[in-house]
Amino acid sequence: MKVETRIYVWDVFVRLFHWVLVLCIFLNYFLTEEGEKPHAVIGYIAAGFVTVRFIWGFFGSYYARFSTWLASPGTVFRYLRNFKSRRVYMSHNPIAGWMMIFLMLCVIGLGLTGFMMGTDRFFGEEWVERLHDIIADVMMAAVVIHVLGALYESYHEKQNLVAGMIHGYKKDRTN
Numbered sequence: 001m002k003v004e005t006r007i008y009v010w011d012v013f014v015r016l017f018h019w020v021l022v023l024c025i026f027l028n029y030f031l032t033e034e035g036e037k038p039h040a041v042i043g044y045i046a047a048g049f050v051t052v053r054f055i056w057g058f059f060g061s062y063y064a065r066f067s068t069w070l071a072s073p074g075t076v077f078r079y080l081r082n083f084k085s086r087r088v089y090m091s092h093n094p095i096a097g098w099m100m101i102f103l104m105l106c107v108i109g110l111g112l113t114g115f116m117m118g119t120d121r122f123f124g125e126e127w128v129e130r131l132h133d134i135i136a137d138v139m140m141a142a143v144v145i146h147v148l149g150a151l152y153e154s155y156h157e158k159q160n161l162v163a164g165m166i167h168g169y170k171k172d173r174t175n
Helices: 012-031 037-059 073-081 094-117 126-157 161-167
Strands: 006-008 169-171
Touching: 012 037, 012 126, 012 161, 037 094, 073 094, 094 126, 126 161, 161 169
Parallel strands: none
Antiparallel strands: 006 169
């Protein structure tokens, strides 16, 4: 009889970061109006959380560190080549790790272009507004891929990764 082990993977800050970012993205994409104060405040909150998360990626708990889950391009290609027989990772798999970086960079890009639109130099500049909209739309497409990937990996790993992002634990299926 095999004993199932649970590992504490997602620390409190990582989980708080994740759900605050989900809320900020939802509010700003679907409910607030561009150019209004709540939209800007929520955007700056999101960008601030991402900035702290980048710092946490170097100094945080073991599974929060980039060095634990950010894979090299070679590892990503090997993972894709052996997709059907791929191994399970305790933290992010090689594709998911790069998706996390991409999503965080999108939030930073939105914060930067949003800030630019409020400055005298770039106020009313159509290319900045268009870039902001493109980043938002690309990020939302990536969010959909992220959610589908998390659901697929939950099925593949036979565990609820969404619940894990609430309580912090993941079943050890690496062996």
